[in-house]
Amino acid sequence: MPTEERDTSFNWQTYYGQNLGYIQEQYELYLTNPESVSQEYRELFATRGAPPLLEHVSGAASAAPAAGLDARQLKHAVDAGKLVWNIRTYGHLAADIDPLGIDAKPSTKVLEPATYGLRPEDLAALPASLVWEGAPEGLKNGWDAIVKLREAYSGPIAYEFGHVHDEAERKWLNDYAEKLVPSQSLNAEERSKLVKRLLQAEQFEDFLQRTFVGAKRFSVEGNDALVALVDEIVHELTNAGVGQITMGMAHRGRLNVLAHVLEKPYTKIFSEFHHSTSKAVIPAEGSIGMNYGWSGDVKYHLGANRSIKTGETAWTRVTLANNPSHLEYVNPVVQGFARAAQEDRSKAGYPVRNEEAAASIVIHGDAAFPGEGIVTETMNLSQLNGYRIGGTIHIIANNKIGFTTESFDSRSTHYASDPAKGYEIPIIHVNADEPEAVIAAARMASEYRRLFKKDFLIDLIGYRRYGHNETDDPETTQPLIYKKVKARPTVSRLYADKLIAKNLFSEEEYVRIKTEVVDRLKAAYEEMKQSESQEAVHQTPEPVSAAPAAPKSVPLEKLREINAELLNWPKDFTVYPKLQRILERRANALNDGEKFDWGHAEVLAFASILAEGTPIRITGQDAERATFAFRNLVLHDPNTGATYSPLHHLPQAKASFAIHNSALSEAAVLGFEYGYNVFAPETMVIWEAQYGDFSNVAQVLIDQFISSGRTKWSEKSGLIMLLPHGYEGAGPEHSSARLERYLQLSAEENWTVANLSSSAQYYHLLRRQASTLGTEDARPLILVTPKSLVRNPRAASSPEELEKGSFRLIIEQPGLGGKADRVERLILCSGKVAIDLEEALDKEKDKDFDWLHIVRVEQLYPFPAQEIAAVLARFPNLKEIVWVQEEPRNMGSWGFAEPRVREIAPAGVEVRYIGRPDRSSPATGFQQIHALEQQFIVHQSLKPSPTLAHNLGR
Numbered sequence: 001m002p003t004e005e006r007d008t009s010f011n012w013q014t015y016y017g018q019n020l021g022y023i024q025e026q027y028e029l030y031l032t033n034p035e036s037v038s039q040e041y042r043e044l045f046a047t048r049g050a051p052p053l054l055e056h057v058s059g060a061a062s063a064a065p066a067a068g069l070d071a072r073q074l075k076h077a078v079d080a081g082k083l084v085w086n087i088r089t090y091g092h093l094a095a096d097i098d099p100l101g102i103d104a105k106p107s108t109k110v111l112e113p114a115t116y117g118l119r120p121e122d123l124a125a126l127p128a129s130l131v132w133e134g135a136p137e138g139l140k141n142g143w144d145a146i147v148k149l150r151e152a153y154s155g156p157i158a159y160e161f162g163h164v165h166d167e168a169e170r171k172w173l174n175d176y177a178e179k180l181v182p183s184q185s186l187n188a189e190e191r192s193k194l195v196k197r198l199l200q201a202e203q204f205e206d207f208l209q210r211t212f213v214g215a216k217r218f219s220v221e222g223n224d225a226l227v228a229l230v231d232e233i234v235h236e237l238t239n240a241g242v243g244q245i246t247m248g249m250a251h252r253g254r255l256n257v258l259a260h261v262l263e264k265p266y267t268k269i270f271s272e273f274h275h276s277t278s279k280a281v282i283p284a285e286g287s288i289g290m291n292y293g294w295s296g297d298v299k300y301h302l303g304a305n306r307s308i309k310t311g312e313t314a315w316t317r318v319t320l321a322n323n324p325s326h327l328e329y330v331n332p333v334v335q336g337f338a339r340a341a342q343e344d345r346s347k348a349g350y351p352v353r354n355e356e357a358a359a360s361i362v363i364h365g366d367a368a369f370p371g372e373g374i375v376t377e378t379m380n381l382s383q384l385n386g387y388r389i390g391g392t393i394h395i396i397a398n399n400k401i402g403f404t405t406e407s408f409d410s411r412s413t414h415y416a417s418d419p420a421k422g423y424e425i426p427i428i429h430v431n432a433d434e435p436e437a438v439i440a441a442a443r444m445a446s447e448y449r450r451l452f453k454k455d456f457l458i459d460l461i462g463y464r465r466y467g468h469n470e471t472d473d474p475e476t477t478q479p480l481i482y483k484k485v486k487a488r489p490t491v492s493r494l495y496a497d498k499l500i501a502k503n504l505f506s507e508e509e510y511v512r513i514k515t516e517v518v519d520r521l522k523a524a525y526e527e528m529k530q531s532e533s534q535e536a537v538h539q540t541p542e543p544v545s546a547a548p549a550a551p552k553s554v555p556l557e558k559l560r561e562i563n564a565e566l567l568n569w570p571k572d573f574t575v576y577p578k579l580q581r582i583l584e585r586r587a588n589a590l591n592d593g594e595k596f597d598w599g600h601a602e603v604l605a606f607a608s609i610l611a612e613g614t615p616i617r618i619t620g621q622d623a624e625r626a627t628f629a630f631r632n633l634v635l636h637d638p639n640t641g642a643t644y645s646p647l648h649h650l651p652q653a654k655a656s657f658a659i660h661n662s663a664l665s666e667a668a669v670l671g672f673e674y675g676y677n678v679f680a681p682e683t684m685v686i687w688e689a690q691y692g693d694f695s696n697v698a699q700v701l702i703d704q705f706i707s708s709g710r711t712k713w714s715e716k717s718g719l720i721m722l723l724p725h726g727y728e729g730a731g732p733e734h735s736s737a738r739l740e741r742y743l744q745l746s747a748e749e750n751w752t753v754a755n756l757s758s759s760a761q762y763y764h765l766l767r768r769q770a771s772t773l774g775t776e777d778a779r780p781l782i783l784v785t786p787k788s789l790v791r792n793p794r795a796a797s798s799p800e801e802l803e804k805g806s807f808r809l810i811i812e813q814p815g816l817g818g819k820a821d822r823v824e825r826l827i828l829c830s831g832k833v834a835i836d837l838e839e840a841l842d843k844e845k846d847k848d849f850d851w852l853h854i855v856r857v858e859q860l861y862p863f864p865a866q867e868i869a870a871v872l873a874r875f876p877n878l879k880e881i882v883w884v885q886e887e888p889r890n891m892g893s894w895g896f897a898e899p900r901v902r903e904i905a906p907a908g909v910e911v912r913y914i915g916r917p918d919r920s921s922p923a924t925g926f927q928q929i930h931a932l933e934q935q936f937i938v939h940q941s942l943k944p945s946p947t948l949a950h951n952l953g954r
Contacts, residue, residue, distance in 0.1 A: 023051045028078055031071050073125060079116040080123060080131045080142055084149060086110045088174055089162040091153025092429060097461050099433040100484045102400075106414075111154070113146065136179055152178045156434035157441060160417075160427040169452055173426055176447070181440045191499060194228060194435050195510065198492035199517045201227040201256050204266075207521045208255070212273045214471055216298075220253030223462035224491045225432045226363070226397050227253070227260050229442050233361055233393055234261060236446035238308055238316045242359045244341035246679075247320045248334035249363035250327045251301065252397055254320075257363075262304040262320050266524035267531070274528060297712040301325070321675070322713040324704040327365060328372040332668040333705065334360045335378065336675025338389040345615035345683060348653035355390030355453055363395045366416035366459075367402025374700075377668035379423045382455050386619055386660025387672055391449040394420070394457040398432075399464035404477040417459045425455045432462030435495045463488070547862070550764075550806035551771035554608045556799055558652075560590050562607045566646045573644050574637045583632070595796035598786060599630035601759035604802070605766040606633075606657070607650055609684060614770050615655040616647075619662045619673060620688030620722070627690050627724055630790040633659055666697040670721075674705055677719045682774040684766075685719050692723030692737020692784065693922070699741075706780050707745040718778040720769060725755070725784040726832040727886035727923055729930035736887055736922035739860075742782045743896035746861040751780040753861040755831035755893070757789075757811065760797035761858055764807035784831055794835045809864035810855050812871065813838065817853035824879040826872065827854040827941055828901065830893055833886045840938045851944065860893055869904040880910040884941045886934070888919035914940045 029036045030045050037045075094108040109115050113123060126142035128135045135145050153159060161173045186194065201224040208217050220226055230247075237245055249257065258264040303322040307315050319337060323330040341358035343351035369375055381387035396417055402410045413419070417427045426448060430441045438460065445456040465485055467474040475482045489497075492510075499505035567587055569575060575583070589596040596604070606616055621627075624634040635644045647657040662669045670687050677685035689695045695702065709715035725737035742753050752769075756762055765783070772778045789795040813834075817823055829837065834856045841849065855871055857864065872878065881901055885892040894913050902911050915937055924930050 027051055028075060031075055031078075076118060076122045077126055077130055079118055080126060080146070083111075083113060083116055083118065083146065084132060087146070087149050087153050088159075091150065092158030092160055094150075094154040095158030095429065096154070096156050096434075097158050097429045097431045099431055099461065100400075100463050100481065100488065102481060102484065111150065134175070148182075149178065152182055156431040156437040157181065158429040160415075160421070160429075163421040164424050164426055166424075169426075169454075172451070173448070176444055181444065184440050184443070186436055186439065188504070190439075191504060192509070192513070194439065195492060195496055195499075195505070196513050196517070197228045197231060197260065198224055198435060198490075198495060199514050200260055202490050202492050203514065203517045203521060204256055204259055207518070207525075208273065211270075211525065215273055216471065217255055217273075218251040218253070218468075219466060220256045220397075221465035221490075222485070223253065223397050223399055223432050223460060223464075225435050225438045225462070226395070226460055227256050228435060229395060229438050229458065229460060230257060230261050230361065230363070232439050232442035233446055234308075234318060236443055237359050238310055240446065240450050241310075241356055243314075243316055244338065244358035245316060245318045246334040246337035246341065246358065246360045247318065247362070248323060248330035248360070249320070249397075250323060250330075250365055250368070251325065252365060252399070253363075254301075254323075258302075258304050258320065262306045262318060264304045266521060267528045270525050270528040271531075297322070297324075301712075303713065322709070322715060324712075326700045326704055327368045328374045328378075329667070329671060329700050329704065331362050331364075331374060331378040332381065332671030333675035333678075334362060335381065335387070335389055335392060336672040336677075337679040338392075339387065339672070340676040340679035340683070342389060343656075343658075343680075345656040345680070347656060348610070348650060349648045349656060351615070351617075351656040351658055355388075358389065359449065360389060360392045361395065362392055363397055365402065366396050366398035366400060366407070367405065367410045369396050369416050370411040370413055370419050371402070374667050374671070376419050376422070377663070377665045378671075379420065379425065379455065380663055380665065381668055381672060382423065382425075384660075384663060386658070386662060387669075388453075390453040392455045393445050393449055394425070394455060396457070396459045398459055398461045400461070401464055401478065401481075403468045404472075404474070406478070415459060417457055420455075420457045423455065425457050427457045427459060429459040429461055432460050433491050433494055435491060547809070548768055548772050548777045551767050553803055553806070554767075556590065556803040558611075559604055559608065559799075559802060562611065562650065562652055563587070563590055563604065565650055565652070566603060566607060569635065569644055569646065573635070573642065574639050575635050576638050579632060579635070590799045590802075592799070595793065595798060596759055596802075597630070597796045598759045598762060598790040599626070599632070601763040601797070602631065602766070603633065603647070605763045606647060607652070609767060609770045610647065610650060610653040610655050610657055612770070613654040614682065614684055614773060615657070615680075616684045616686070617658040617673070617676065618686040618688065619660045619669060620686075621662055621664055621690040623688050624659055624661050626688070628787055628790050666694055667701055670695070670698040671701045671705070674701060674709075674717060674719050677717050678709075678715055681716055681718060681778060684770050684773060686722060687719065688722040688785075689724065689737070691734045692725040693733060693735070695721065695723055696738055696741075702741075703745065707742075707750055710750060710779070711748055716776075716778050717780050718769060718773045720766075720781045720783060722783050722785045724787050726787045726789065727930065727934065728788055728832075729927040730787075730923075731925040732921045732923050736891060737784050738891070738922075739784060739887065739893060740891045740895060743861060743893060746896070749779065749862055751782055751861070752859065753782045753784075754859045755784040756786075756858050757831060757834045757856050758795050758797050758801075760801035760805055761807060761811075763797075763802060764805060768807050786832060789832055789835060792835060794838055807858075809859045810857055810867045810871070813841075813854035813856070815841075816849060817874070819850045820874050821877055822850040823853045823875040824851045824877055825853070825944070826875065826878060826881050827852065827884050828857055828868070828881065828897070829854065829884040829941075830857045830860060831886075833884055833937070836934065836938055837884070837941060840942055844942070849942070852942070857893075857897070860896065863897070863900045865900055865904050868901070872904065872906060872909075878906060878909050880912060880945065881905055882941065883911075883913050883915075884937065885913075885915040886937065888916040888922065889913060890918040891922060 026037050026041045027045055027050060030041060034042055090110050093106045094111055120143050123142040123146055128139035128141055128145040131142035132145040132149060139145050139148060159177045161170050164170045201220060205219040205221050234245055255269060259266060259269060301323055303320045306318045310316050321330050321334045338358040338360040342353050342355055345351045398416055400407060420427055428441050430437050441458050445458055448456045463485055496505060496510045500507060563586065567583060586600050588594055589600055609616060625632055633645055633647060673685050673687045677683060706717065706719060709717060723737035727735050746753060754765060769781050786795065837854060855868065883894050883897055883901065885894055905911050916933060
């Protein structure tokens with residue numbers, strides 16, 4: 001073997017870079033037989049010695065010659081290094097993580113010494129520290145080291161860390177798996193507590209099964225250890241000083257988590273079952289139940305809160321979010337909860353964030369985790385500035401089946417957890433029938449999050465003891481699996497037997513704990529039955545007012561002061577010249593005779609709201625600039641790349657302002673903002689779609705949370721959705737915000753839907769929304785926002801409208817309706833088409849339109865029926881009411897407005913429609929056709945119908 005002294009001054013990385021792996025292979029061949037490599041490599045290794053990668057793999061290559069190893073032993077050391085690497089990377093393939101033993105076993109040759117030409121005696125001839133760098137004391141040799149590593153990586157916990165790129169993190173993870181987990185053991189008190197927790201989970205489900213026969217509960221059985229796992233994570237986070245723990249999960253095992261982690265009383269859960277299985281009492285007509293908020297939700301969708309005392313005056317609050325059956329859609333919501341809990345919004349500038357203040361836990365389903373796109377959308381938020389929360393602990397409650405679909409039909413990955421690899425999230429798989437391994441997993445996940453402030457995933461692999469729900473018969477679709485399930489003892493029995501066999505527990509103790517658990521369940525059930533005043537199962541939130549009061553106006557002089565500060569950027573900051581000229585036009589916009597546009601109205605509204613102490617958070621794919629470049633609230637220095645936001649330095653501000661461009665996601669981002677607002681209801685939270693119709697990608701969040709959360713869960717939100725909308729020839733995908741969908745969901749004053757036509761209206765509506773935040777009148781605002789109108793002079797407003805005005809539900813077209821007895825047609829319209837009509841009227845000033853009046857319906861829901869009726873009452877000779885819109889007849893506002901308009905229309909007055917005909921696509925893709933259609937709508941609106949023409953003598 002060559003023994004040349006190595007030239008340490010030679011920089012291998014500079015010369016060979018990414019080819020070092022190949023150089024190492026050549027060096028290994030060189031060690032065995034120098035003639036097997038080219039002359040070039042023989043000379044290289046003779047003069048330069050071993051390449052550095054060899055040291056990385058073996059942990060001690062450069063020390064090998066000093067230890068007196070011959071060439072054969074040195075090769076064994078190199079091969080042992082490969083084996084160690086592959087045990088760490090692929091040891092999970094041989095792990096004992098399948099309780100039922102039903103999974104096909106993959107090849108594990110890569111874990112066998114023989115694959116590398118190694119025999120036990122070859123490894124025994126090597127020092128343990130040479131094979132395993134940092135090996136614990138007490139190992140005799142390299143063979144012992146390999147055996148110990150195999151045990152660590154192929155036991156009831158399987159580890160996947162190879163996809164984690166950060167070397168320090170990966171080393172910590174490996175060290176924890178190799179050294180800390182094997183050394184952990186529970187003391188007698190902890191073992192007894194764990195047995196009790198498993199029995200509580202098991203007997204709770206058993207009691208429900210026997211007591212409420214046929215009732216759905218989506219039991220945790222087969223994955224009972226989930227309760228102990230979540231309980232331990234909560235314990236670890238609480239000990240670490242986390243003040244808020246936010247949790248999300250679907251229905252599987254939810255009742256058990258509610259009972260044993262959130263400590264929802266058994267009596268309340270039993271009462272919910274008792275009501276659902278008894279004859280329902282329908283509220284009398286006219287009662288609050290029939291008229292408002294009787295909807296409620298099923299018991300396994302409801303959330304809960306729990307407070308844990310952690311010191312003299314310190315508490316940790318645990319929140320389980322309400323969740324519909326749309327499985328994973330709660331994920332971004334609970335992360336929004338956590339972000340809101342971490343931020344101090346009491347001072348100007350960006351909120352001050354403390355990642356130690358809150359943490360989130362999300363429990364996923366094994367079919368849903370790879371199957372639902374919202375999962376990866378939400379994981380993508382984890383390291384983004386506007387959304388990071390210092391790490392989420394993910395748990396897959398893996399029962400190896402989705403409804404009746406097995407994994408080979410539901411995913412294309414080996415593990416359910418594989419999508420997390422793309423986000424470098426450490427993954428551990430743990431056998432749910434090995435409770436102490438489950439506890440070790442909980443502790444590792446909690447410590448990793450504490451140290452590295454990143455996500456961690458635990459794949460808890462169990463099974464499902466019953467069908468998808470307790471009325472299903474799973475044997476019709478999985479007969480072989482359920483033969484094994486029926487024969488499988490419960491995890492509490494398995495764990496107790498293991499402890500008894502080691503003389504660490506007794507059968508008597510097991511029976512005693514089980515009896516206590518069952519007796520408590522029976523006592524709670526009897527208490528529930530005997531209670532004379534049970535809590536109402538259906539929630540009845542207080543109704544909101546149909547028309548919130550207008551907030552106090554801001555004096556024009558104060559707005560001028562604010563306006564001056566918004567244009568006062570630092571002297572050493574260069575604003576992009578073109579943008580600077582645009583912004584400086586605002587300097588005089590509040591003077592007499594001037595006008596302010598849409599973007600100016602928005603920033604003045606924001607500034608005045610901040611001055612009143614209400615924090616603001618706005619996000620969206622282009623929120624900083626806005627899709628149509630009207631906002632520009634974050635300025636960029638073209639010379640230095642520095643950024644500056646005037647709203648962060650506003651002297652009048654008494655609260656924080658956060659603005660973030662978001663990921664290219666609608667569902668996850670909208671869910672996050674909804675969660676943030678629910679948790680911080682005093683904050684004005686705004687999500688802006690790049691185009692209004694893009695919000696349809698987040699339809700589940702809109703349907704299941706934003707529109708109905710108050711009625712189902714008494715969950716209040718004042719979230720604002722800004723949806724750019726307008727028919728301007730942009731084609732099917734950039735025209736319609738799908739206004740009809742929001743109107744179809746409108747009921748019980750659940751939100752406000754508006755389509756505005758002026759900048760002053762925008763200013764006043766934002767301020768009205770801010771005034772309701774944190775009150776019973778708070779509700780979401782669905783705001784259709786303009787595209788071309790953001791710069792249209794006709795949509796601009798005078799300064800007087802800021803100080804003296806307030807938000808108007810309807811606006812009458814100036815210059816029309818003056819001769820009330822002459823008006824025969826009333827047009828009702830909304831948004832941009834109103835500006836088109838105004839422009840057309842100006843072009844035809846020579847014509848007499850005293851037969852016509854136009855009313856802009858600025859707020860579509862709650863529908864301003866009284867205000868419109870008052871206008872109708874002024875026109876005694878009215879013949880027709882026409883609803884004019886840009887959208888096709890089966891879209892837009894017409895379907896919603898028609899029955900409401902007919903209800904208030906005077907007797908004998910016709911109600912009809914002008915607009916595009918029914919279409920399957922929102923708009924044409926051809927500019928010329930769009931222009932013709934738009935001209936036709938305007939022309940028909942301003943042209944008397946044959947009946948009217950006859951009456952008018954035309």
